[in-house]
Amino acid sequence: MVDFSEVDPDRIEPLYEQVADALRAAIRAGEIRPGYRLPSESAIVQETGVSRLTVRRAVQVLVSEGLVTVVQGRGTFVSR
């Protein structure tokens, strides 16, 4: 679903921004539609190799943009 292939610690952009970019791109491309769940934090950790802290910071960016909503115990969802 989400293409994390460009996430690379050797790039100058902070990792949390790179992860946020990948998630944002997937949402904008309609790969994850409004109301649907993003991959879980631990899934993103596994797919990207970054830490959970970094994933959470990336998600926070999307929350502040109003793109997603986080629900404890359930997941992170694309805003309608």
Next chain:
Amino acid sequence: MVDFSEVDPDRIEPLYEQVADALRAAIRAGEIRPGYRLPSESAIVQETGVSRLTVRRAVQVLVSEGLVTVVQGRGTFVSR
């Protein structure tokens, strides 16, 4: 300046909120005026006994409220 005496891990409120509350109270009381610096992160760590991560989360809360502005290498300042 800032009264952190009520910051206590045994209270139910998350520590980062407790720290944010103390900073917000000091600002609202005029103990730190607009344009002036808050205590540094490490100073708050020493005064409260919480981790720097927790201090930074507290500051983020105030940033999101528009109460303070953070400048790398300089400090955190009360918004004018």
Next chain:
DNA sequence: AAATATTTGTACGTATGTATG
């Protein structure tokens, strides 16, 4: 000008708690 200190920024790991399925 240069080195050092201070302060915030990024990022890792680990542990435990809370809410939901």
Next chain:
DNA sequence: GCATACATACGTACAAATATT
């Protein structure tokens, strides 16, 4: 009860920007 998923919180290390000596 158990598994999954997010929440809080500790520690550590190094980088980047700024201020000081």
